[in-house]
Amino acid sequence: MKFHTRKWVKPEDLNPNGTLFGGKLLAWIDEEAALYSIVQLENQRVVTKHMSEINFMSSAKQGDVIEIGIEVLRFGTTSIVLKSEVRNKMTHEKIITVDNITMVNLDVNGRPKPHGKTKIEYVKDRLAK
Incomplete structure (x- = not known):
């Protein structure tokens, strides 16, 4: 797995328990998956x-400094x-894993392409080239 992005956990990222809010982390993962897919599929409509x-x-x-890793499992006809995996940059302790994220390539009308x-x-x- 390649770790492309690092995030610094700031006060605005915390839940009432004083730890990283899960929703914030999932948003970061979703954004990383989208950016990775846009570059791979050469289309901003993903x-x-x-x-x-x-x-x-x-x-x-x-x-804490965390890093977000992305790995391609497979390419579909219209998807990737x-x-x-997200881990603590300093300790390499795993924070979260998401086993399957499906991203879909769209045409200008918003249909799978x-x-x-x-x-x-x-x-x-x-x-x-």
């Missing part, structure tokens, strides 16, 4: 269709299926 069961394993507190991708592509390789 939406979240499904997020599987999530598993909170530990919490983060104010001042990802897995995510085949993307033609079958494997991970890196921007540096596209630029070399």
Whole structure:
């Protein structure tokens, strides 16, 4: 799994217990999945269709630096299926895992559109072409 993004847990990210609010963390994961999918599918019109069961394993507190990892599980005709893990940057302790995030490629009318991708592509390789 590649960890692309780091977030600093700030006071506004906390729940009444003083730990990272789960909804905030899920929003960060959803945004990371969307950005990753947009780059992979080369289309800004990508939406979240499904997020599987999530598993909170530990919490983060104010001042912690977390990192969000994304891994491609498979490419569908109009979708890309990802897995995510969030961990504490300093301790590498897992905070949450999401086993399945389905992102769908859309056309200009908001309908699923085949993307033609079958494997991970890196921007540096596209630029070399």
